[in-house]
Amino acid sequence: MIWQESKKIVIVIAGALLNALAMNLFLIPANVYSSGFTGIAQLLSKVLSDYTPIQLSMGILLLLLNIPVAILGWRKVGKSFTVYSFLSVLMSSFFLTIIPIKQVSQDILLNAVFGGVILAVGVGITLKWGASTGGVDIIAMVLSRMKDKPVGPYMFILNGIIIVTAGFLFGWEKALYTLVTLYTSTRVIDAIHTRHAKLTAMIITKKAEELKKAIHGSLVRGITMIPAKGAFSNETRDLLMIVITRYELYDLERIIKEVDPNAFTNIIQTTGVYGFFRRE
Structure with a gap:
């Protein structure tokens, strides 16, 4: 059991590292947005830095957004799943803070595709080992345990808000490339984990x-x-x-x-x- 749990911790940390690399090397420099709570944190960080004197890193915002969700998961889902999911969020926030934001490619399409693939590999291996990257995944578990409500419509609304907001603030081309990232990441996660709800x-x-x-x-x-x-x-x-x-x-x-x-x-x-x- 100790060996199994140790492997799970290593997988969760590796997934968090991949998520941070995808964000800081591909998506953030290209102003292409992720899905779920990661996308919300990314969007809020950009809006605060561009339109207000407040400077908050995406890692800190991601951690703050996931605290109430982690409390909900602890009460409604289970301690083990929530602890590992919050560990994933904590390590993602840590890696997002220490890894410098650097643009690897000037091609926005390459950034959107490779960022989506690397992000999806991190999410996929985390899900496969019985944890999650927090946010919407924990909400999906809560809804499933309580009333078996599908999380699809909520994800659609949340991602729709991210795409529309990004389009209004930073141009519709960025919003369209965000759709490319969402599609790419979804397909890769389905291949690694399972696409069936x-x-x-x-x-x-x-x-x-x-x-x-x-x-x-x-x-x-x-x-x-x-x-x-x-x-x-x-x-x-x-x-x-x-x-x-x-x-x-x-x-x-x-x-x-x-x-x-x-x-x-x-x-x-x-x-x-x-x-x-x-x-x-």
Whole structure:
């Protein structure tokens, strides 16, 4: 467990470093904006420096924006996910402060594409290891745990505000290149992590009771248990079916490896869920 947690911390720090490199070397020098809370912090920092005497770095603003979200996540989502997510935010703020802003390329399209790709790699590996980069990801978890509301419309509104504001203040060409960054980063994150908001896990195991207790101890999800029998071995097993969000995939994989490493697990896309999607 210590080795596993140590690897997770290293991955979170590496993801934060990639995020900061993408911002300070590509997106910020080109005035191309990121998505979510990172984009809001970037936009606020630019507006404050251009239109007011107040000078606040993007790293500090990103940290301040994520403090109330971290408190919400601590209360509604869980301590482990929130701690690692806030660690990601803290390290991103640190790297954004110490890495100098330097323009690598004069081509705004190259900045938009490479910035989006590097940013997405940082976000993708962080999500894959069961943490997040804070902000909207924690809000998505809270909404999913409370009422299973999709976060897509909120992301669309938030990113729409960033793009429109950037267009009005700094020209619509910058806003269009921001769209390029958003599209690039979304595609790369989907490739690294998973593009499906909800997933169905079908677990065939001999340790159904132990696995059920372990899953219920970590995830707020219901489980359907179905008797199963091996066609070749004729051995009796149990099939556990559980629907999760993509943010819970890492925790589920970890639980299965700890309780029954020999379990056969199939993760499939879930296009829709009807009825209750949480365990009271």
